[in-house]
Amino acid sequence: MLKLNTWTLRFRITALVVVLSTVSAFLVALASLNPVEYRMKAVVGNEVQSLVASAANLVGRDIRAKRVVLKSIAEHLSQNLKDGPGSVETFLRTHRALNEEFFNVVILKPNGELIANMEDEYGIGSTFANTYDFFKQTVSNRASVVSEPFNSPMHGEPAVVITQPVFDAQGQMIFVIVGGIDLRDPRLLSQLNAVKPGKTGYFFILDAKGNILQHPNKKRILANVFAEPGGPTPTTAAALRGFEGWREGTSKDGRRAIIAYKRINEVNWIMGSVYPTAEAFAGLSEARANIWLASAVVATAATILGLLAAQRFLTPLTQLRQNVGRITEGSAEIDVLDIARKDEVGDLSRAFFALSQQRATAEGKLSELALTDPLTGIGNRRKFEMVTAKSLSASERSSQPLMLAYLDVDNFKQINDKYGHGIGDQVLIEFAKRLTTAVRASDTVVRLAGDEFVILYDTMAEGARSADFANRVLENIRLPFEVGDAVLSVTTSIGLAFHAGGATTISDLLRLADEALYIAKRNGRNTFAVRSTSGNLPIHKQVPRLSEVDESVRSETIRFIKR
Structure with missing residues (x-):
């Protein structure tokens, strides 16, 4: 049996070198992992925030366009109206193109009487509109209003409405046009899903009071986050107080995630995004294991070599962070990412490359949809x-x-x-x-x-x-x-x-x-x-x-x- 003489200087120096190398490798690995994780989180968080901003801009443009349509209809109605409620209903039914923007459009008198309904004759002659705050605000302020979410009595689904007052030549309010937006409209969901982060990420929309306007969990639509069990999450509470940006936190279903928020200024809504860290940082665990392994190998040679190797390993990640930052700023194209690498940095580069391509493809599809007539497929x-x-x-x-x-x-x-x-x-x-x-x-x-x-x-x-x-x-x-x-x-x-x-x-x-x-x-x-x-x-x-x-x-x- 081979016996080791633990008293020899060679053994002790070797043991000391092994201990020093191991400790040095541990410290180097520990020092290396922290900035790697920080940089990766910063890159992913900024990318998610960019997607949230794009989605908020998309919804804001859509609301703004709908308001312009109602204002245009109001001006045309004021200039071409004939006497009698029948002419108002006839006018409304001749503008079927409104169905592309709203699930229904009705016209009310300032006293709340319903005189025209685009879809059918439901509620004609009734004055139920007087009970809604959005109608009272429109009449009181003589201005367009976007309502709080509510269950529409006309189709029984969660909805918000946009109002537009109509004035005669003397400036007197003669009608109020109301256009309904279905919060479960699959077109809105498909547009948001086209730019959502990753496979498990999703978008949601809140109003300034915490009412949920859009969420993949349909049961939560119209719920108020303050009335839900446990109240709002800390990140959502911060967003309702005015916070914009991203944080790593816990979602309502208990998952750790990158959570980002951006206000939709046109309607004072909040666009939010949840991107679970299990997917967002999927490459981080593998990268962490390989860094520890590389540090252990380097430790058998020398502490200095370990430090140099760790620095070398960090260089591609630093370049990746810089390249992703340049892409986010718009000063570089996605082809600056080194997707040909065969290591973990290459995996991350390919992941960011795929995410950027997904975003570019989604934006291209949205731009094409904005220029295409949905019925005929030709330009609009x-x-x-x-x-x-x-x-x-x-x-x-x-x-x-x-x-x-x-x-x-x-x-x-x-x-x-x-x-x-x-x-x-x-x-x-x-x-x-x-x-x-x-x-x-x-x-x-x-x-x-x-x-x-x-x-x-x-x-x-x-x-x-x-x-x-x-x-x-x-x-x-x-x-x-x-x-x-x-x-x-x-x-x-x-x-x-x-x-x-x-x-x-x-x-x-x-x-x-x-x-x-x-x-x-x-x-x-x-x-x-x-x-x-x-x-x-x-x-x-x-x-x-x-x-x-x-x-x-x-x-x-x-x-x-x-x-």
């Missing part, structure tokens, strides 16, 4: 304004001519009345497909609202080519529409506005196209007419200009469409 009014503004700017610089076609489905209301809105929607989808196949790849087809469409022709020559493009569209539309079990004969009327180049505005170009469309309608439909910003009429030269009264009516329509 926002895309029309964006593309037209660019084309007009290019036309002004280069004097390059362009043409705008403004068209709708002839007698579309009769199709809806006879076959129902489901068939009407299929007609609009097929109509959009045929418009797309009738134009060039460089042209833009969008749906403004209802059955109204616009085609923007770039680099268009004046004269006969205008007729060629219009006739191609007319011929495409005249082919029978096979919709469900029905075969329909559908036609369209087209108003063409030709711009020879130079300075003009979207509203002027759209006004000319609308005038031409009005002429085509007056000439019997299923045809087209042309107007030009230069005053020349290359086609239909004998078509008279609109009377002042007709032009006023058309201008009102254009102003409403622009809104």
Whole structure:
């Protein structure tokens, strides 16, 4: 049996070196892990805070857009209202596009009497609105209000409403328009899920009083955090007192998590996010074990080598933190991350790379959704304004001519009345497909609202080519529409506005196209007419200009469409 002489200097020096190396390695590992964890938490926390800010901005833009829509409807109602409550209900039902923004829209008198309901006749003549604070505040303050959450009596689901007072020419309040927002709307959930942190993270929304507006746990919607067992978590309580940012804390279900908050200033709501640390720091445990192992190996050589090795191991993490910080600031792209590394730092780099790609993809999808008509899949009014503004700017610089076609489905209301809105929607989808196949790849087809469409022709020559493009569209539309079990004969009327180049505005170009469309309608439909910003009429030269009264009516329509 081998016997060790513990009294030899060699043994004692070796033992001392082993002890010193082990202690040094322990201290080095301990000193290394703390900054690693701190930096990782800072990187993940800042990334989650960035996602929360993006989600808050998304919801804020949506609320702001809904308020603009209601204000536009209120102004149009004030200018075009006829006598009698029946005309108000008729006005409301002609604006079905509101269903894209609200689950229902009603119109009330200042005394609280319900006089129009977009969805049905529920509550007509009742004055139940007088019991709601949001209605009282609207009448008292003469201003738009976003309500606190409540169970809607009209569809029995959690909701908030946006109000908009309507004033007559003398400044007297004559109506209050109320638009309802379903807090369980799957469209809102899908938009938030597109940018949520990781797989197990989620977003939630509170108002300033602690009422839960949105949460993946549907049972908590409309609950107040102060009334729940245990009250609000410390981080939520801080957010309700004004805190914005991220903290590591415990969520309501008892999990440790990165919890971030950002106020939605448009409505004084709070956007929150919970990202469980089990997923957020999944790579940290493995990194910690490998650092201890590396430190133990280095300890057998020397304390100095251990210190140098620890410093070397920290360098890639420092670079990773710096790169992620630059990405967060927007001064670098995600390709600065070293995803080719085969170690733990590479794993973290790939994780951050995937998270950044997920965010970029989600933002791209949100941007695309904001420019796409959900029914037909073509561009919407926002895309029309964006593309037209660019084309007009290019036309002004280069004097390059362009043409705008403004068209709708002839007698579309009769199709809806006879076959129902489901068939009407299929007609609009097929109509959009045929418009797309009738134009060039460089042209833009969008749906403004209802059955109204616009085609923007770039680099268009004046004269006969205008007729060629219009006739191609007319011929495409005249082919029978096979919709469900029905075969329909559908036609369209087209108003063409030709711009020879130079300075003009979207509203002027759209006004000319609308005038031409009005002429085509007056000439019997299923045809087209042309107007030009230069005053020349290359086609239909004998078509008279609109009377002042007709032009006023058309201008009102254009102003409403622009809104």
